[in-house]
Amino acid sequence: MAQVKLTNLNKKFDGTHAVKDVNLEIRDREFVVLVGPSGCGKTTTLRMVAGLEEISSGDISIDGKVVNNLAPMDRDIAMVFQNYALYPHMTVYDNMAFGLRMRKFERPEIDRRVTHAADVLGIQPLLERRPRQLSGGQRQRVALGRAIVRNPRVFLFDEPLSNLDAALRVQMRVELKRLHERLETTAIYVTHDQVEAMTLGDRVVVMKDGTVQQVGGPLELYDRPANRFVAGFIGSPAMNFIGATLAEANGSLWAEAQGLRVRVPPQKAERLRRHAGQRVVMGLRPETLRPATAADSDYAFDATIDVVEPLGSEILLDVRVGDSPVVARVDPGLRFSARERVRLAFDPARVHFFDATSEAAI
Template sequence: MGQVVLKGINKFYDSVHAVVDVNLQIRDKEFVVFVGPSGCGKTTTLRMIAGLEAISSGDISIDGNVVNDLAPMDRDIAMVFQNYALYPHMSVYDNMAFGLKMRKFEKAEIDKRVREAADILGIGDYLKRKPRQLSGGQRQRVALGRAIVRHPRVFLFDEPLSNLDAKLRVQMRVELKKLHLRLGTTAIYVTHDQVEAMTLGDRVVVMKDGLVQQVGEPLELYNQPANKFVAGFIGSPAMNFANVTVTEANGSLLAENSGLRIKLPDETAQRLRGHVGREVTLGVRPEDLTVAGAADADRPCFDAVIEVVEQLGSEILLDMKVGDGVMVASIEPTVRVKVRDKLRLAMRPSRLHVFDAKTETAI
């Protein structure tokens, strides 16, 4: 079992309110990712769950028991740190065995568990080496091994992949996912990388300035972001935003600004009935923009001037000037375009996001 419940968690550092009223239920066997820019309180939240940081107010319980006052060692958790925190003076074997030795396991049991974990992670050949003799990826595996030998109720990961190079990071990401599927232990994972969050998490918690912005499955965050911040944070390249004024003409709603004048699709218009004459933020993802053809006449279209063309092979990223603003579009690699071309683009009507210009929440 490994059910973690956060109830009204707050953290103050002197006058700084680092974590603001976090409520969250993490189910057994779930992989939950905390994501957000640096300083958003995600690591602090994780450290409070670990018991490395005192809670200013609120309750954290694991499997129904409030653990607020329990020492880290008594919470039955294991943590993987960003810098791995391997004990430099111990061999890989001793690093992995340390937690079991501290808990007074029998020698035979320790040996069995360490070898089992080493097998799973493919580090059986390095058991006698010291951490400094290992590569980054190998150290990462040892750090993982040290966590899994303990068979804890919850794994905590604090940006474990951010010290690896890009290629290894992708590889380890897949391995982490496999490991979780295999062991089925509840995992709480902190990262600033939205790709890691999307690929690893069963559910993702997006945080900013100590506040939880949205909790949901990765696709839910992608398709129905709760506010402008989540919309811009999830997805790469980031969503395009344009501040527009809603106007009414001939019974249909228009969104207008200096460079845009588009007819809002019915479904969006429904939601904006009450906002006529007011300013809202329109959001559309680069991948939801296409070069407009004859068939797109009924879609919201706009004109743009290409400023930069980024060829990625599988797609082309266009940085464009639209009126006074800029937008990015991700288009088919077969389209022939060059800088300063004028282009007409169409939006997928069902993929249009609208946010209140003041509160930034989704409408």
């Protein structure tokens, strides 16, 4: 059980600044997910916590003790690698027991811990097999088993599910969550998959180009993204962005773009008024859009349907508003056809505005 604190953490490889001034406090027993596109510095950050990568500047402390110069084995952490990194020449049992043997545990204790972990993970019958005789999902479990037998202070996960097929990934995601609830160990999890981040994380850290964009609970990131990048990264299908100009008329603020003129909701108008006359980016999540009724006059716009994607549980409408492509996620009971004109309304409480240059949320 441990807190992990990253203070002004930096990593420079020759020529590239991979991690820039990362500050993060991970609470005891918290499950924190680092998420971002490839090259955003998330894995490098994790590897610095593991001790596999030297720190260029800044501090990493575990339970208040700076561990910058501690070897990986002295940090009391366990790591699950993307490709599992199981020892191919050892049996499943030996793979799980290796860390305990290196730490000079007594044989009965090793046996007890490995058996227990194998029970928890349902890999009891596989203990005598070798990694290459296992399926991807089974290898994944062994890798988890190797981490949990040690009962470390912190678990580190480096994209552990990305080598699994889609169905298995969903299943393992649930199991990981269950496992974390059971083990109550601090965990840092790296992924590029925002769905994994949202479902697993107590808190999610969104990174881009080596910097932290936003830290928050999954719904906080979804509902109140700090900038356009986070807004676009979290949520699937992604948020729609429409470039617009703000204009005052009849005592209200209006967002105008080609083929669109909608009212800025009163609760947002206060903050947006000083951007009047300027370009902004309007953000609308696909699920906040629906076919308009007569009552929606100020919060609706006309669009032309490009493609209809019926997914069974919902319909994705790829439409065009002026020049901007927009995706709407609508009720599966409705019927649409391509090239049809449709009027879409949005929930005024859930429209976002971003500064056109700084991209920060307004």
